[in-house]
Amino acid sequence: MRESLEKMLAKGVDNSLLRFGLGKAWLDEGNGAEAAVHLARCVEQDPKYSAAWKLLGKAHQLQGDLAAARKAWEEGIVAAQAHGDKQAEKEMAVFLKKLNKTSG
Incomplete structure (x- = not known):
């Protein structure tokens, strides 16, 4: 899956859906650094x-960059609220709450 998406990117296809797919594929493989590159794009x-904001936070968290994870989820909540995505908003709020508990 990831290989075919990377071939598309190499051919010049570059859009948010492709980047989301690549970011998710890298995250599924446990590579937060590569995932974060594509999800940020x-x-x-x-x-x-x-x-994408939700997964970007996860990618940063996987790398141990908790400040970047927090920022991604905070921005993601604003994005979710802006277009009524209640489920994503709730999930990111839970991630933030857990992050705040563990990081003090």
Whole structure:
């Protein structure tokens, strides 16, 4: 899956959906650094993509960058609220609450 998405990117296809797919694939493989690169590009291309914000936070958390995870989820909540994505908003609020408990 990831290989075919990377081939598309190499051919010049670059959009938020492709970047989301690549970010998710890298995250599924446990590579937060690569995932964060693609997910950050995804939200640059589509700042309202709340699912991408959610995964971007996860990617940063996986790398141990809790400040970046917090920032991604905070921005993601704003994006989710802006277009009524209640589920993503709730999930990111839970992630933030857990993060705040563990990081003090």
